Amino acid sequence: MSSSASVNNAPDDNYRNYYEVFVYSFYDSDGDGTGDLKGVEEKLDYIAELGCNGIWLMPVMPSPTYHKYDVTDYMDIDAQYGSMEDFESLIRTAHDKHIRVIMDMVINHTSSKHPWFVSATDYLKGLPAEDEPDASVCPYVMYYHFGKEKKDSTWYPVAGTQYYYEGSFWSEMPDLNLANTDLVGELDAVADFWIDKGVDGFRMDAPLHYEENDKKFNTDVLKHLYEHCIGRNPDFYMVSEVWGSEKTIEEYYESETPSMFDFTFAQAEGDIIKTARGAEKAEKFVRRMIEIQKARQEIYPEYINAPFITNHDMARISNALNGKSADMKMAAALLFSMDGSPFIYYGEEIGFSSKGTKDENKRLAMYWSDADKAGICTGPEDADRDIEQKCEPADMQMKDPESLYSWYKYGLTLRNTYPEIARGKSEILEELTDSHVAALKRTYGENTIYIVYNTGKEATELILDGTEPAACKVAGYMSAGEGNCEITDGVLRLPAKTVAYLK
Ligand code: CA
Numbered sequence: 001m002s003s004s005a006s007v008n009n010a011p012d013d014n015y016r017n018y019y020e021v022f023v024y025s026f027y028d029s030d031g032d033g034t035g036d037l038k039g040v041e042e043k044l045d046y047i048a049e050l051g052c053n054g055i056w057l058m059p060v061m062p063s064p065t066y067h068k069y070d071v072t073d074y075m076d077i078d079a080q081y082g083s084m085e086d087f088e089s090l091i092r093t094a095h096d097k098h099i100r101v102i103m104d105m106v107i108n109h110t111s112s113k114h115p116w117f118v119s120a121t122d123y124l125k126g127l128p129a130e131d132e133p134d135a136s137v138c139p140y141v142m143y144y145h146f147g148k149e150k151k152d153s154t155w156y157p158v159a160g161t162q163y164y165y166e167g168s169f170w171s172e173m174p175d176l177n178l179a180n181t182d183l184v185g186e187l188d189a190v191a192d193f194w195i196d197k198g199v200d201g202f203r204m205d206a207p208l209h210y211e212e213n214d215k216k217f218n219t220d221v222l223k224h225l226y227e228h229c230i231g232r233n234p235d236f237y238m239v240s241e242v243w244g245s246e247k248t249i250e251e252y253y254e255s256e257t258p259s260m261f262d263f264t265f266a267q268a269e270g271d272i273i274k275t276a277r278g279a280e281k282a283e284k285f286v287r288r289m290i291e292i293q294k295a296r297q298e299i300y301p302e303y304i305n306a307p308f309i310t311n312h313d314m315a316r317i318s319n320a321l322n323g324k325s326a327d328m329k330m331a332a333a334l335l336f337s338m339d340g341s342p343f344i345y346y347g348e349e350i351g352f353s354s355k356g357t358k359d360e361n362k363r364l365a366m367y368w369s370d371a372d373k374a375g376i377c378t379g380p381e382d383a384d385r386d387i388e389q390k391c392e393p394a395d396m397q398m399k400d401p402e403s404l405y406s407w408y409k410y411g412l413t414l415r416n417t418y419p420e421i422a423r424g425k426s427e428i429l430e431e432l433t434d435s436h437v438a439a440l441k442r443t444y445g446e447n448t449i450y451i452v453y454n455t456g457k458e459a460t461e462l463i464l465d466g467t468e469p470a471a472c473k474v475a476g477y478m479s480a481g482e483g484n485c486e487i488t489d490g491v492l493r494l495p496a497k498t499v500a501y502l503k
Contacts, residue, residue, distance in 0.1 A: 016054030051412025102201035201237030305340025
């Protein structure tokens with residue numbers, strides 16, 4: 001790491017450094033073992049100091065499950081997490097600190113305990129066998145997919161009736177019928193409700209499944225909701241979970257909504273982790289990043305990439321990289337060099353571990369401190385209790401300039417100092433690109449920065465004379481290798497495993 005970059009030059013727009021918070025496991029303000037909104041508010045300074053200026057709150061609405069991805073009331077706060085006043089206070093304090101807050105919007109399905117579903121199934125239970133359901137008597141019967149045919153294994157019987165309903169994720173998560181205009185009207189009102197509370201954006205859960213294999217329908221749902229939201233707040237942001245191939249991600253930009261999560265570069269088999277562990281070279285990483293940026297921009301020029309390494313549904317990066325510190329640092333350096341808004345899953349900045357494939361084990365209590373147990377959550381009830389964290393807790397890492405935490409903080413600071421890293425268009429520098437070494441130019445308005453990568457195991461030297469960045473200086477660098485990154489007599493020395501920024 002180098003340079004004392006600390007100025008925040010970033011425009012107040014939707015290019016952000018986001019921190020994904022699972023409230024349940026983050027910080028417990030009242031000692032009942034469960035994280036809560038007051039806890040998130042207490043830790044806003046931690047998030048801001050790390051360099052994040054956006055938060056993705058995983059679901060906070062009332063729900064019978066610990067993860068809360070099945071809502072029973074779209075206009076309230078789950079009592080485990082606190083009150084609506086706590087939520088309003090969190091938003092106010094976040095805004096005072098220039099942090100935007102986006103929230104999970106789960107509209108593919110509700111909880112089976114949602115009053116809409118309870119009313120609909122009660123109605124069907126009372127319906128004489130010879131009668132057809134009548135939406136003028138019970139509108140909620142049209143809010144879901146009911147039918148007399150069990151179409152596939154994701155259709156479940158409504159007990160005591162001849163009807164089945166669709167629950168593509170789980171029997172207790174009945175799928176909403178987003179073609180119903182009354183329901184769409186209700187969801188528009190839900191959006192207004194949260195926008196009026198000050199929410200800055202939605203993270204759309206599971207749009208691939210609104211209607212299975214119907215891209216046109218699904219992108220229309222996103223487009224409609226986004227247009228509705230920007231009618232109320234022109235700065236409103238939306239990022240969608242389109243967990244599919246790159247082709248599918250690109251197709252969903254036809255919705256003309258700002259962001260799709262960059263699953264192509266994420267996950268254990270994505271480009272970031274593959275490059276960090278040496279299975280993919282810098283040249284391929286950079287060429288793919290630029291090609292993909294162009295392809296998405298052709299479909300939706302205002303697109304904002306949403307890269308990340310892992311989220312709450314995946315093994316943590318520490319597991320994917322066997323806890324190797326240099327590889328974890330390289331992965332973060334690659335992430336921070338990408339265009340768009342990086343998303344960091346809480347705990348990633350300290351190298352937190354998960355275990356196996358069980359979801360609960362990917363969502364453990366944040367490891368704040370060994371010395372001070374205040375605020376540390378119990379974590380999901382069904383998580384394994386024998387998971388040993390090999391990393392140091394956050395409070396120790398904050399004091400250590402060599403820690404992963406300090407690495408993240410430095411990388412995020414670079415992004416805040418040089419807005420073109422997030423916002424610029426990229427062009428490869430062919431003369432400086434070969435195998436483990438690659439270079440690109442990123443330009444945003446008047447600002448240009450050159451990003452040079454060495455993903456190899458050896459240091460290398462690049463002759464800059466005669467190339468575009470010949471007159472540049474090293475503006476900052478992230479190196480998990482040995483020695484300095486410096487320019488001497490027109491020669492750039494790049495240590496192994498390094499991402500350097502030249503201006
Ligand atoms: Ca609590």
